[in-house]
Amino acid sequence: MGSSQKLSNARWRRSSYSGNTGGDCVEVADLGLPGVAMRDSKNPEAGVLTVSPETYSAFVAASKTRSE
Template sequence: MGSTQNLANAPWRKSSYSGNTGGECLEVATPTGTVAIRDSKDPDLGHLRITPNAFRAFVAGVVGGQV
C-alpha cells in the first residue's frame, strides 16, 4: 500500500453504481501509467497501485463472479 499523500490532488472516483449510504466502495485514481485503488470509507489508510491490465482483469473477474 502506498501513501494517499502522494495522490492528494488526484481525482478519485467511485463507480456510478455506488450509492451514498456508506457501503463498501472502492475509489480509483489513474496517475500516469497506473491505477490506484483505495477504500472510500478510510481513504487515509493508503492505496494500492496496479497496472491498467491488472485492473481490467480484476474488473472482469468481478463482473464474471470470480472475485
C-alpha cells in the same frame, strides 16, 4: 514509483453502482503511466493500492464475471 505526488493530485472516483448509503465502496484514480490507484472510500487514509492498467482491467473483468 514516484506516485506520492500523483496521489496528492489524483482525481478519485467511485463506481456508478455506489449509493449514498455509506456502504462498502472502492475509489479509483487514473495515475497515467504508473497505473491505477485504489482505496477504501470509508477510510482513504488507510492506504492505497497501485496496480498496472492491465492488472486493473483484469480485476474489473473478474469482478463482473463473479457478480453475474
